[in-house]
Amino acid sequence: MKKLFLFSLTTLLLLSSCVSKKEYAALEAKQKETQDLLNTATVKLNSCLADKAAATARATTLEEQVADLRKSNDNLTVLSSKGASNVEKTLESIKEKELKITRLQDALTKKDSITLAIVTSFKREVGINDPDIEINVEKGVVFISIADKLLFQSGSYNVTTRAKEVLAKVAKVVNSKPDFECMVEGHTDNVPYNKPPLLDNWDLSVKRSTSIIRVLQDLGVNPKQLIAAGRGEYVPLVDNDTAEHRATNRRTRIVVLPKIDQFYDMVEKEMKNLSAGGN
Known part of the structure; x- marks a missing residue:
């Protein structure tokens, strides 16, 4: 132009x-x-x-945006693949935890069922109408508390004939549960005791425990199931302020519990596995 x-x-x-x-x-x-x-x-x-x-x-x-979108799409593909893998791993972890919880619940249910069976057996064999014999369950453990007047003369650790009749019924139930242990726990009042060869209430409570254990062993209980224990005057049920209260505190408690290596060990193992899985 x-x-x-x-x-x-x-x-x-x-x-x-x-x-x-x-x-x-x-x-x-x-x-x-x-x-x-x-x-x-x-x-x-x-x-x-x-x-x-x-x-x-x-x-x-636009070309730059397209390039960015392609790059983002590639990243999304990688992330989607990783996300799917993480979801799968999470589901597997949840299934494993559910399995552990189920196994733990089964173990506890089994223990509770056996404990209930033991209580029923004791109540049937020993009797529940005797006010000097108390049977109860605390935290899955069976406790049989027997007043000392059924087992010993005052200040003595020699088992009475009446006591042997009661202990024979206890032995029958313990013998039916070879996977359980039986701990005999002696308790006294706070009145000082000093009759040689025993020195104090500690000695008296332990000596009464071992006397009962020997009777149970003579009645056929496996000694491997038996544990001797004495608590002296230090775990009273009531204050030692009256003669009646002191009589209440003088007692022998028989604790029937599952063997640690067979039941509680299984429960502890599952609890640890469950805890490790949560971490």
Whole structure:
């Protein structure tokens, strides 16, 4: 267009000397029209160039976005794969914990069932109507508390004939449960005791325990199931402030409990496994 303008201008100059004023005016008007067209074309060209630059910038931005999306998609694919793997591992962990909980519940249920059976056996064999014999369960352990007046003469550790009748019933139940242990626990009141060869209430409580254990052993109880223990005057049921209360505290308690290596060990193992799984 610039060449066209120059050509028109040159032609106009050349002809200005040899054309009439009318023709000159026409040529001048034509030149102005051509100039206007040129200006308009220049404006449109600049606008097109600007649009092209903007379009190119948008295209570049879109290409970068597409590249980012492709990269993100690849990352999402990797994350999805890892997520699926993590979900699967989590489900497996939950199943393992549920299995451990079930096994633990089964162990506790089994122990509780056996404990209930022992209580029933003792109550049937020993009798529940005797006020001097008390049978109860505390934390899954069977306790039989026998008043000393059924077992010993006052201040003595020699077992009475009546006591042997009661202990024979205890031995029958213990013998039916070879997987359980039987701890005989002697208790005294707080009245000082000192009759040689015994020195004090500690000695008396332990000696009474071993006397009962020997009777149970003579009645056929496996000595491996028996444990001797004395608590002296230090675990009273009531205050030693009256003769009646002191008589209540003088007692022998027989504790029947599962062997640690067979029942509680199993429960502890499951608890540790469950705890380890949680960590």
